[in-house]
Amino acid sequence: MTPLVTENPCHFQKTGRTVLQIVREGLQQLDQYINEDFTHACKIIYHCRGKVVVMGIGKSGHIGKKIASTFASTGTPSFFVHPAEANHGDLGMVGANDIVIAISNSGEALEILTLIPVLKRRHIILICITSRPESTMACAAKIHICVKVPKEACPLGLAPTSSTTATLVMGDALAIALLNARGFTQEDFALSHPGGALGHKVLLRVEDIMHTGNDIPCIQPDASLSQALLHMTSKKMGVIVICSIEGLIKGIFTDGDLRRILNLNINIDVQNMRIDSVMTQFGIRARPGTLVVDAVNMMKSKNITCIMISINDQLLGLVHIHDILRASIT
Structure with a gap:
């Protein structure tokens, strides 16, 4: 193996740019394969009453896993089956209404070719994605989608590079x-993504x-006011x-309201002053079905840290900005 040459980093950059250019040229060729075969495949998958089962071996298998995952997360029930495992029992995972x-x-x-007679015998529709329309798989398939590229980005022409990218994009x-x-x-x-940010x-x-x-x-x-402050402090929500x-809402009082009162430099009798004389009437509210992200936007626009949850004037709950941060909504 040739020792790593590090004297001139530009060689690495040149090679990297060459790879990107070769891959771009390969992807430009794909446009011709968005044709009637592509439309036919879409229609069959759209009307599928089962699941889409994706198979591939080696690098094609890695690409197939990603394609199956993308299908599953965008409304097309799908999963990946390794063809070698399918030859040893996992083909039983493929149902009569599925598409492969x-x-x-x-x-x-070879691992896929040995499965084709069984799939045909079970009348399971086969869609093949290859770079050779004359190949055995292409000829055996009900629909063949071509992903032929001019050349691989690998200078040896051996490591799948442009071809795997083209297959991924077609998926x-x-x-x-x-x-x-x-x-x-x-x-x-x-x-399909309940645990993610979206x-x-x-x-x-x-x-x-x-x-x-x-x-x-x-x-x-x-x-x-004294009673209100003691109760507000005990709940630690400000x-x-x-x-x-x-339980009908009359108003709201915040620590910000207290600071504004104190800044007026007037004598305040906290023992005898009624809270309704210094509260903000009505207050900002949201209905219980409001999306948290919409509540966040409302709070930001009003420059507030809490929002009341109500139906008409009936108080149902209270949401603080800290509750939203704990829920990872920002």
């Missing part, structure tokens, strides 16, 4: 074409994180909601 997408650059992957093209056909929405996407933003609602019942700092309008005995 088999990937092989040469179209001659993305299929997935997104189907996504559009299904009218797949952002919320649909979030349902899932939180799209699915989480204020009713999921709000304080309720005795956790809400709440006091009646005739309470003194806010107290003023409600009637029936």
Whole structure:
């Protein structure tokens, strides 16, 4: 093996740029393969009553796993099966209503070729993605999608580079074409990604994180300012909601309101001053079904740290900015 040459970093950059150029040229060739075969494949997958089973060996297998994952997260139920394992029992995972997408650059992957007679006998539709329309797999498939590229970026012409990128892009093209056909929405996407940031933003609602019942700092309008401050301090939220005995919102008082009162330099009788005389009437509210991300935007626009959750004037809960941060919504 030739020793690593480090004297001239520009050689690395030149090679890297050459690879990018070769791959770009390969992808430009793909446009001709978005044709009737591509449309036919999309229609069959769209009407599939089962799942899309993706197979591939070696580098094609790695690409196949990503394609199956993309299908699954964009509204097309899909999973990957290794063809070697399929030859030893895992083919039983493929149901009668499923479709198989088999990937092989040469179209001659032995592990897949041995499965084709069984798939045909079971009347399972086979879609093959190869770079050779004349290959055994292409000829055996109901639909063949070509991903032929002029050359690999590997100077030896051996390591799959341009060809695997082209296959990956074609898989993305299929997935997104189907996504559009299904009218797949952002919320649909979030349902497949409940643990991610998008899932939180799209699915989480204020009713999921709000304080309720005795956790809400709440006091009646005739309470003194002193009583309100003690209760507000005990809840450690920097806010107290003023409600009637029936739980109807009359107003809100925050630590910011207290600072403004103190800055007026007037004598304040905290023991006798009623809280309803210094509260902010009504206050900013959201309905329980409000998305947390929308509540965040509302709080930012109003420059507040808490928002009341209510239906009409009935207090249901309270959400503090710290609750939102804990839920990882920013």
